[in-house]
Amino acid sequence: DAGITQSPRHKVTETGTPVTLRCHQTENHRYMYWYRQDPGHGLRLIHYSYGVKDTDKGEVSDGYSVSRSKTEDFLLTLESATSSQTSVYFCAIRRDSREIDTQYFGPGTRLTVL
Amino acid sequence: AQSVSQHNHHVILSEAASLELGCNYSYGGTVNLFWYVQYPGQHLQLLLKYFSGDPLVKGIKGFEAEFIKSKFSFNLRKPSVQWSDTAEYFCAVKVSGAGSYQLTFGKGTKLSVIP
Secondary structure (H helix, E strand, O other): OOOEEOOOEEEEEOOOOEEEEEEEEEOOOOOOEEEEEEEEOOEEEEEEEOOOEEEEEEEOOOOOEEEEEEEOOEEEEEEEOOOHHHHHEEEEEEEEEEEEEEEEEEOOOOEEEO | OOOOEEOOOOEEEOOOOOOOEOOEOOOOOEEEEEEEOOOOOOOOOEEEEOOOOOOOEEEEOOOEEEEHHHOEEEEEEEOOOOOHHHHEOOOOOEEEEOOOOOEOOOOOOEEEEOO
């Protein structure tokens, strides 16, 4: 257990509405990541953070923004949700003290955009 | 950019059969390699990892993987699978070194074990 929670765990929304997903960690790790998982694509990195207010884009960042105002929280926002953003979203942390460069994943959020 | 290939999309085995899942990556430098498992409806869990040293690494639940640098491969093995091994398995690679942080995942291999 990596001390990661995600909320909500399930969400159904309509096209064009904004959506914010939250990732919360309890272990004070510097690096946090947002991935999306789609059948046939594996996991793809959306955005990541390497500290408070420090974020960068991943492979599939279009249509997503992130914020990190506190070490423990990393928010993923879909400004205007589209059906192509229907997916399962996983947050991960990087344990860079005890086990270098190993990522651990949260339970996921299943998002459906109608 | 590096890429990861998992050649088998879906593998179906009977209980007690041996398992080998292929993983190849495309990067010529030093890499860190991982296998993750995702049981139905659950999140990804780390199965095993390779950083350096002995190329044969052992993970949880009787799994092992062998890093063959000359073949750019990191295949996952288990001598005798159980029904509870039914899951999706993901290989991932990270380029090692300062400033490197991203994991690149393969597309996954779904394993179905028939009792």
